[in-house]
Amino acid sequence: MSHGYTGKILVADLTAGTVAVEEKGDAWYRTHMGGAAAGMDYVLREVPAGADPLGPENVLTFFGDKKVQTMTIGRAGENLVKYACPVTYTSRAPGRTGTGAVMGSKKLKSIVVRGTGKVTPHDPESLKKLTQWGAKNVRVNVAMAGLQKYGTAETVMAQQSVGGLPTRNWDSGVFAEAEQISGERMYETMTLKNDTCYACAVRCKRVVQVENLGVEGRYGGPEYENLATLGSYCLVSDLERVALVNQMCNKEGMDPIALGATIGWAMDAFDKGEITLEDTGGLALPWGDADLMVQLAEMVAAREGFGDVLAEGMEGASKRLGGRGA
Ligand code: SF4
Numbered sequence: 001m002s003h004g005y006t007g008k009i010l011v012a013d014l015t016a017g018t019v020a021v022e023e024k025g026d027a028w029y030r031t032h033m034g035g036a037a038a039g040m041d042y043v044l045r046e047v048p049a050g051a052d053p054l055g056p057e058n059v060l061t062f063f064g065d066k067k068v069q070t071m072t073i074g075r076a077g078e079n080l081v082k083y084a085c086p087v088t089y090t091s092r093a094p095g096r097t098g099t100g101a102v103m104g105s106k107k108l109k110s111i112v113v114r115g116t117g118k119v120t121p122h123d124p125e126s127l128k129k130l131t132q133w134g135a136k137n138v139r140v141n142v143a144m145a146g147l148q149k150y151g152t153a154e155t156v157m158a159q160q161s162v163g164g165l166p167t168r169n170w171d172s173g174v175f176a177e178a179e180q181i182s183g184e185r186m187y188e189t190m191t192l193k194n195d196t197c198y199a200c201a202v203r204c205k206r207v208v209q210v211e212n213l214g215v216e217g218r219y220g221g222p223e224y225e226n227l228a229t230l231g232s233y234c235l236v237s238d239l240e241r242v243a244l245v246n247q248m249c250n251k252e253g254m255d256p257i258a259l260g261a262t263i264g265w266a267m268d269a270f271d272k273g274e275i276t277l278e279d280t281g282g283l284a285l286p287w288g289d290a291d292l293m294v295q296l297a298e299m300v301a302a303r304e305g306f307g308d309v310l311a312e313g314m315e316g317a318s319k320r321l322g323g324r325g326a
Contacts, residue, residue, distance in 0.1 A: 006115070053105075054105035058105075072088075075302065082258075083255040156181060215240070215243045245260075262310050262313055262317065267286070
């Protein structure tokens, strides 16, 4: 068996209700290095071309370390919101691709994994030296200082300075109120402490709290991408409500990047008159309305009213509206 793997892959058939262990040979691990390649091998072999992502032919693959404990979908996954995602530790999610909706389509609420086997490295001594060197040097590396202090949110002002901050449904790369949703502002006003992924010395994760809105530290804090899509993308400069929607996404199991981008698309289409009050059930969608953002996040998770349309993502929503806003 190649080093770095346990050599066991658990295969669950949810239709038959069976679980089996597959053991691949050394050659397979050498030609499918890393979790992404191993998972893709299963997808390419098992899923027929053109399969419905939410149909029974699709498969789910998870290749991670034994630290993964519980992965759960929320209301968004149960309601098949197209950008639903499972969440672990209340603040970590493999987002973007709608994995939560796939789990929801299979009526799979949670996955719990507990690893007991050992993974043996090829050269334990060298690995130990390398990790010790990393722990000591990454922390004091000047290139990491901003990431450690502000998290990925430091990127807001960096992108703003080069005209690359997605603004007004990407109509612009500069947001006049960028400072209000910046990593610096988050650090000064709501950051409780840093958090980290397993054994990482960088510690770029944020833990934020906004007492008056019920934003709790256990749901983490917004990353750069979430600040951009829930913020500048929609001309929203209310950092507290961006943090609240970020928390709602972690609670409901929803990708905040896709949510913010879809809302930004809808605000743009509404502004241009391509979608109207008739389409939205009487709900106006003005740019920059932070309370509306909170309301829409709830409506999408529940697939309620116009939220049911936005739950399809911007392409699906446009199709539902007869191609408008495309
Ligand atoms: S491993 Fe986690 S904590 Fe470390 S840099 Fe990456 S995202 Fe940040």
